Amino acid sequence: MDYETPQFYRVMQYAAHADRDVVEMVSGSPDWDPPESVREGLSDYADADAADFQYAPSRGLRGLREQIAARHSVDSDRIVVTNGAGEANHLAMTGGLDRFDGDEILLADPVYPYYAGRANFLDAETMFVPVDAEGRLDPDAVRPAASDRTAVIVVNSPNNPTGAVYDADTMREFAAVAEETDALLVADEVYDQFDYSGRFSSALEIGSPNVVATNAFSKSMAITGFRVGYAVFPPTDGPTGGLAERATTRHMLTNVSGSRPAQYAVEQAMATTEPAYYEAARDRLRSRIESFCGALDAVGATYTRPEGGFYVLARFPEFRGTFDNAERLIDEAGVAGMPGAAFGEARADWIRFSLTTPRVDTAADRLADYFE
Numbered sequence: 001m002d003y004e005t006p007q008f009y010r011v012m013q014y015a016a017h018a019d020r021d022v023v024e025m026v027s028g029s030p031d032w033d034p035p036e037s038v039r040e041g042l043s044d045y046a047d048a049d050a051a052d053f054q055y056a057p058s059r060g061l062r063g064l065r066e067q068i069a070a071r072h073s074v075d076s077d078r079i080v081v082t083n084g085a086g087e088a089n090h091l092a093m094t095g096g097l098d099r100f101d102g103d104e105i106l107l108a109d110p111v112y113p114y115y116a117g118r119a120n121f122l123d124a125e126t127m128f129v130p131v132d133a134e135g136r137l138d139p140d141a142v143r144p145a146a147s148d149r150t151a152v153i154v155v156n157s158p159n160n161p162t163g164a165v166y167d168a169d170t171m172r173e174f175a176a177v178a179e180e181t182d183a184l185l186v187a188d189e190v191y192d193q194f195d196y197s198g199r200f201s202s203a204l205e206i207g208s209p210n211v212v213a214t215n216a217f218s219k220s221m222a223i224t225g226f227r228v229g230y231a232v233f234p235p236t237d238g239p240t241g242g243l244a245e246r247a248t249t250r251h252m253l254t255n256v257s258g259s260r261p262a263q264y265a266v267e268q269a270m271a272t273t274e275p276a277y278y279e280a281a282r283d284r285l286r287s288r289i290e291s292f293c294g295a296l297d298a299v300g301a302t303y304t305r306p307e308g309g310f311y312v313l314a315r316f317p318e319f320r321g322t323f324d325n326a327e328r329l330i331d332e333a334g335v336a337g338m339p340g341a342a343f344g345e346a347r348a349d350w351i352r353f354s355l356t357t358p359r360v361d362t363a364a365d366r367l368a369d370y371f372e
């Protein structure tokens, strides 16, 4: 699989140029509003002093880091504010490759393609572990796949694309495998506000020196364009304490700092956004999951109901998840999904639909008509 060419863009472009109306279910950009305080924070910023239009501290605005630290009950010196979870994952993965022996990154199959693309780009070897029938990565399958070549293990919960959510015991097992093999567990928790199962457990709760958690406000505050994320590195006085410092240097040499107005607006929003905002987003998605999965049931598709996140991975009878078929679905049904083949081998027959559109019902009707 070619993970370095932007496959999402390819399908989205095809959908945009189709000769018919298409419900776009490819991109993972929320279609709902950010918290009101994000808008207010941005608007206030227009009147800020000239000094506030200059570089931010490289690790991120202090007030923002302190709130992130409080949210996760960690010291703020463990936090680097990044350009989205994407950069946080990059810093964590490169840090793991630098610090631990081995040149291999262990990933789930199906995989969020940017992890695999990044591994290729960094000339790291990849080892893929297929998920189980429910779309979950099983620590007992990860353990024998990990070896002294493994430097980094990446897990993502809630998961893109399978919708799996890992509970505390499972996360502890993943961390144990990382410790046993002297590797770094990178836990991407960018969908942590979208847990419908009540089982989500942050990898930070384990307190392992072999864990880095990555996150962002991109999805939780519906601001993928702001590029504000963060990584939480292990305690700086522990055996892997150098990871935070090295990541800060890499981040600084690449970016100098992140965007100051965006961080300011997020800082305001973190302080003032009520839990009801996140609850409303979950409710909206729960109802979309309900109607979309109803249509999948009606046409006899195989799927796993997402426990978290906002994607549904489905397999239709006699309709494989190839790029050709994704294009057929656009032209003939008016629904654009991401071919499973873009996520690896294990779900190559499936198609991933993002529920970040207000037209989920329309898509459900169209798929029901098409496959009926």
Ligand SMILES: Cc1ncc(COP(=O)(O)O)c(C=O)c1O
Pocket: 028, 083, 084, 085, 086, 087, 112, 156, 160, 188, 190, 215, 216, 217, 218, 219, 224, 228, 229
């Ligand atoms: C699992 C996962 N990690 C990271 C990202 C990127 O997040 P950000 O936009 O904050 O860089 C995405 C975006 O879709 C994602 O699905």
